[in-house]
Amino acid sequence: MSKFPCGLRRAIAALAAFCVLTTAAAAEERRLAVTPEVSLRVVDEGPRNGRPPVVLITGWGFTADIWRDQAQRLARTRRVVSFDPRSQGRSTVTAQGMTPAQRARDLDAVLTQLGLDKVHLVGWSQGVQDVAAYVDGFGTRKLAGVVLVDAAVSSGSGAVLRDPQAAAQTLRFLSIYAAQPEAYARGMLGAIISRPLDKAQTDRLAADIAAVPTAIGSAALVADLYGADLTPALKKLDRPTLIVASATSPELQAQRDEVTILPKGQIAIVENAAHTVFIDQPDRFAQILDRFLAETDATGAPG
Template sequence: MKLLSQILVVLVTTGFSAHAESAPELSERTVDVDNDVSLRVIEAGQLASGATLVLIPGWSTTADVWREQINRFARTYRVISFDPRSQGKSTITTDGNTPEIRAQDLHTLLGLLSVRRPVLVGWSQGVEDIAAFINRYGTDDLSGIVLVDAAISPGAEGIPAGSAQQTATLFETFATYQAHQQEYLANMMRAIVSKPRSNDAVEDLVTMGLKTPPDIGVAMRIADSFTVNRMPALKKINCPTLSIASAKSGGLAQQQAQAKQISRAHFEKIEDAAHAVFLDQPDRFNELVMTFVAKLAPPASDLHPAPAPFVEIDQPATPSLVEQYRTAPKIVKPRQRHQRVARVRSFWDKLRYGWIVENPQYVKKR
């Protein structure tokens, strides 16, 4: 019985240790990035590590969709994720629900969190946000980019001629989402993940999607797909890039073609996975990202550490020249002093003697 108890203690302790290792401590806070707009931010991992991974969620999702990746990557790196504006617990606003403004939010967030040369990881709508970020800010301040199962939009120019039926079908889905948001999201969440998930897991995904009002959600989709041609970003990327796609993706060929236009891109596809490849095949996805990040050069701050901060030591103030002269000891050689006194006495003696000679009547006679 005693041996059995010891075995149970070991098993329980081991289980707790493994759980602690797989779930690093997370911190959550709200960060103001624009006038009256705050983002909910999750942070975890090694603040002193050589890389920071920034995980950008897709449409109608939040930072929580990356939970498994946050727990895995934070063992080695600093990891940041956030709810974009009008999604999850971030500020719901009718303004700026476009990839271009979300890219501006991201740039502001990186500055406020003192993130240098991060690796941006964007999924679905997050790919459009990264493209908008590149078009505005370039990639000189990035260590790397990971694009997950989405092609960059060519805007309205990409709508093929004669595809009226396809366009009509797309806008019908917008109408369904607007009228029956919860039902639409439930079907969508089951479609983007091919592996069976518990009802609670699906419900959690739907709940976070419901945070976005349907009118804003439709505006986001239109801004993502039709308003701006973000393809110029492909030629502006000059940092290592990893493109990961589902082997089942309807846009697989387009993603492959775009990866070829990026000078330093590597393309990978994941089998047996739907749109949310990191939920269907987390081990394979995590392996690809970890291998990619491990090959990146460390930030310049790690190659050239900053000098130690200057520490001022309290010292007495240096007296002015006048003060130094006033307080300095007066050194007079004895011989010089004696001669000066002698000269003074001689002068007075002569003066007195001369006066006596000229005025003898005033001299008292003894």
């Protein structure tokens, strides 16, 4: 007869399983050269268990650490890769290639060097442009699914004519950023995050943004918003695609419209959240993402 009652045995088994998952999720940091001159800081964690990995792509000025909470959740059950884009965080600072197209090439280099195939790409803000540029340049062969978080895919310079007021506002913001990068960073954080952060978190995020040289950051932002027209990538995105949008997003209608273009698109709208929906509503975001990943994994992606 067993030494322990049945209920206790189940509890011990559950604890052991949790410990295995927690151990498997230990994060490994490395640097990967994506060009001869540029290397990226890459965070690689979670079990190699056959489930499609998730690759988290951050926004303008931020590092992989912005995803820390969500990455740790995901890494309990699957491999998760995140990284600092070129000129952000601890990756190489360079004035070259500050465009979605080059960051897409960087992304492909990361996927290739890590041997990643049939992955879920999750891009937020600037990361949405990078995912669109990746699909436009490399297709969907390596993808299992895509999640676009709270940004419409850029339509390029035509956006200036369609919304000149927004373009003028962007230029005003850039002049503030160039003159006072840290003040700009703190104001930006207050606008995109509605959940109260402690001083240490705010200081760290503001420092990440302000650390990017302003000429490089300005070039990246202009290229993101008014560079290449990336909307043709929407029709090429033949993998399951989820748009996660804040209910207060100024681009909400544009994101709704994208669902009608995507071959396999759907949208989830998050209430009581600003631009960083995964920080403002972390449990809700994780629930939405987990459901999408489970459904996509169950159906599988064509070869």
